[in-house]
Amino acid sequence: MSHTLRNxxxxxxxxxxxxxxxxxxxxxxxxxxxxxxxxxxxxxxxxRLFPYLGNxxxxxASYDLSFTxxxxxxxxxxxxxxxxxxxxxxxxRVNLDFAHGTVRSVEVDDQPASFTxxxxxxxxxxxxxxxxGSWMRITVRHTSDPRAxxxxxxxxxxTADGLxxxxxxxxxxxxxxxxxxxxxxxxxxxxxTAPNAYTAVANGIPTGVERVGGATTWTYRTLHPMATELAxxxxxxxxxxxxxxxxxxxxxxxxxxxxxAVLEPWLKKTPDQIAWMESKxxxxxxxxxxxLMAQASTGFELETxxxxxxxxxxxxxxxxxxxxxxxxxxHELSHQWFGDSVTPRTWSDVWLNEGHATWYExxxxxxxxxxxxxxxxxxxxxxxxxxxxxxxPPAAPKRPDPGQKIGIFRPNIYDGAALALYALRQExxxxxxERLERIWVQTHRDRTVTTAEFVRxxxxxxxxxxxxxxRAWLYGKKTPPMPGHxxxxxxxxxAAPAPAPTGRHSAR
Numbered sequence: 001m002s003h004t005l006r007n008x009x010x011x012x013x014x015x016x017x018x019x020x021x022x023x024x025x026x027x028x029x030x031x032x033x034x035x036x037x038x039x040x041x042x043x044x045x046x047x048r049l050f051p052y053l054g055n056x057x058x059x060x061a062s063y064d065l066s067f068t069x070x071x072x073x074x075x076x077x078x079x080x081x082x083x084x085x086x087x088x089x090x091x092x093r094v095n096l097d098f099a100h101g102t103v104r105s106v107e108v109d110d111q112p113a114s115f116t117x118x119x120x121x122x123x124x125x126x127x128x129x130x131x132x133g134s135w136m137r138i139t140v141r142h143t144s145d146p147r148a149x150x151x152x153x154x155x156x157x158x159t160a161d162g163l164x165x166x167x168x169x170x171x172x173x174x175x176x177x178x179x180x181x182x183x184x185x186x187x188x189x190x191x192x193t194a195p196n197a198y199t200a201v202a203n204g205i206p207t208g209v210e211r212v213g214g215a216t217t218w219t220y221r222t223l224h225p226m227a228t229e230l231a232x233x234x235x236x237x238x239x240x241x242x243x244x245x246x247x248x249x250x251x252x253x254x255x256x257x258x259x260x261a262v263l264e265p266w267l268k269k270t271p272d273q274i275a276w277m278e279s280k281x282x283x284x285x286x287x288x289x290x291x292l293m294a295q296a297s298t299g300f301e302l303e304t305x306x307x308x309x310x311x312x313x314x315x316x317x318x319x320x321x322x323x324x325x326x327x328x329x330x331h332e333l334s335h336q337w338f339g340d341s342v343t344p345r346t347w348s349d350v351w352l353n354e355g356h357a358t359w360y361e362x363x364x365x366x367x368x369x370x371x372x373x374x375x376x377x378x379x380x381x382x383x384x385x386x387x388x389x390x391x392x393p394p395a396a397p398k399r400p401d402p403g404q405k406i407g408i409f410r411p412n413i414y415d416g417a418a419l420a421l422y423a424l425r426q427e428x429x430x431x432x433x434e435r436l437e438r439i440w441v442q443t444h445r446d447r448t449v450t451t452a453e454f455v456r457x458x459x460x461x462x463x464x465x466x467x468x469x470x471r472a473w474l475y476g477k478k479t480p481p482m483p484g485h486x487x488x489x490x491x492x493x494x495a496a497p498a499p500a501p502t503g504r505h506s507a508r
Contacts, residue, residue, distance in 0.1 A: 040123035041118050041119075047347055048348050049346075049348060049408055050170050053097065053180055053347075054179055054181025055094075055095040055121070056088075057087060057089040058085045058088055059086050059179075059184055060085045060184050061084045061086060062083070062084045062186050062189070063178065063188050063189070063228075064080075064081070064189045065079070065080075065176055065188065065189070065190045065231075066079060066191040067079050067191070067193070069163070069192065069193065073146050073162055073163050074146065074158070075146075076101065076144060078143060079176060080139065080140070081142065081177045081178070082137065083137070083138045083139075083177070084136075085135075085136055085137075086134075086135060087133060087136060090129060090132045092125070093124060094123075095121045095123050096122045096124065096138070096140070096173075096177040097122075098120070098178070099149075100144075100152075100173075101142045101145050106139070107138070108124065108127070108130075109136060110139075111127050112127075113138075120173060124138065138177075145174075146158055154169075154174060155167065155175050156174070156175060159296040161238075161295060162234070162238075163235045164232070164234050164296065165309075167229045167231055167304075168302060169347060169406060169408060172228035172229055172231055176231075181227075182227040182229060182343050182345065184228075185448060186228075187225055188226055189221045190203065190220045190221075191218070191220075192233060192235060193216070194216060194218075196214055198216075198237060199234075199238040199254070200235050201234045202231075202234070203230070203306050204223060205250070206219065206220055207219045207220065207221050222305070222306070223287040224285070224287070224305075224446050225446055226340070230305040230340055231305075232304035234307070236254075238256060239260055240253070241253045241255060241264075241267060243268065243270075245270065245284070245289065246275045246284070249271075251270055251290050252288060253290045253291045253292075253293070254290065254307070255267070255312075262316060263312075266329070269326060269329065270290070273329060273333055276330070277334055277337070280434070281437050282438050284336065286306050286340070288306050289306055289307075290308075291308055292304075292307050293311075293315070294309060294310065296311065301328060303340060308332040308336075323365055323368070324365075326365075326369070327361045327365040330360055330364040331358065332357070334359075334361070338360075338441065339352070339354075341441065341444075342440065342441055342444045344449065345449060348396060349395070350413055351413045351416075351417035355416075355417025356417075356418075358415055362418060373422070377419055378485070378488055380415040380416065380419045381485075382488075382490060382491055384416055384479040385490040385492060386490075386493045387411045387412040387415075388412055388476075388477055389477075389493035390411075390412070390493070391410035391412040391413070391416075392412060393474060394417040395475055396475050398410075420473040421433075422482075424458065426484045427462075427469060432461050435461055440454065443457070451474065454470075455467060455470045
């Protein structure tokens with residue numbers, strides 16, 4: 001994982017004079033006392049779009065989440081969250097993101113710790129300050145409330161027969177205490193205890209099922225680091241369907257038991273779709289994949305890691321053409337490479353997720369359903385100036401309105417970002433573009449990335465500096481001329497924002 005464990009022995013130590021040592025110690029104690037006397041406050045890692053998301057001073061190595069489902073989706077779950085982390089600064093307090101549950105107790109390194117809240121933060125004060133470069137374990141016993149938060153999107157999704165999760169962009173901390181920012185990926189172990197009539201599935205691979213009396217505990221573990229916003233737990237009266245993907249990859253789908261037959265024609269398409277993506281960008285990056293079919297109305301599909309969330313009605317509503325549904329399946333599948341394995345370090349870099357997913361969705365529709373990508377890109381070019389005016393350029397999206405955090409998921413980071421990728425392919429040629437895509441996902445597997453890193457790699461592959469090209473396409477207020485298509489025109493912004501491109505996935 002990216003920068004989680006740092007090498008503390010990389011710099012030789014020298015002994016300071018005793019007087020200097022005493023002065024430094026006094027200064028450190030003074031700083032610690034000043035910090036301890038200050039009132040608890042919400043912190044953040046300085047994300048341009050979500051300034052109070054995440055927390056400084058530590059990197060999480062792993063989460064151990066335990067949920068006990070009461071058999072009703074309108075009652076809080078009992079939960080225990082254990083976080084193992086590495087401190088990167090001296091901490092007299094530790095802030096976690098957590099905003100929708102009752103905290104019963106907190107321990108730091110097996111010792112009771114005091115706690116309070118500040119904004120969306122759970123502020124923890126251990127018995128003794130934690131030095132920089134130390135290992136810490138935080139255990140929080142709490143409830144996890146599936147009832148919606150007024151004016152907030154995401155977290156638990158209540159389905160017809162249980163629960164699922166939709167934590168993007170900043171809603172994981174409505175479910176469990178965390179460092180809820182994509183820059184801090186970690187390993188996950190997830191345990192769910194539910195009445196025997198229910199089935200629980202989570203990210204990663206199953207590692208145990210234990211039945212005691214009327215309840216069953218299901219345990220899952222990821223084999224690759226994951227951002228908090230990609231966590232997924234399904235609890236319902238479900239069936240888990242198994243099949244093999246390319247190279248023996250385990251594929252498992254979670255569907256309402258009564259809908260197994262009607263959904264099977266769609267589900268059996270996944271192995272070939274994975275093979276198609278592998279032909280474009282290389283090996284699938286995780287230990288398993290599958291679709292979670294939720295009986296819920298969310299208005300979006302979501303690329304939760306190894307188990308993508310879909311509304312059941314996408315596959316049963318005859319209003320959606322077959323080619324369109326398949327392209328949406330590929331959109332979420334492609335996120336396993338672009339967004340889940342290779343994760344944006346800040347939310348301003350989210351165009352790297354959605355632009356690429358839209359690209360491969362469009363390419364799949366072109367190759368499999370004869371829907372020309374060029375026609376879609378020309379239509380996007382026409383609307384591009386309006387999208388930029390309404391939502392900002394692809395790599396500098398406008399800040400969301402309060403309580404509307406998913407407002408960053410506008411057309412400018414979907415078709416607008418795919419349009420920038422199309423311009424890049426026009427600029428450097430198909431062969432170099434396809435080589436760039438493969439190198440990008442293989443080099444940065446399991447890491448977090450920035451737009452600047454993509455620009456540098458593209459320049460290296462192209463053999464020339466593309467900084468100016470990307471500055472115009474990703475940050476400009478006006479859409480640049482399209483290479484190879486000087487006749488394409490973009491319509492000037494109107495008084496009202498342009499509508500979103502057709503697609504139910506456009507909010508994620």
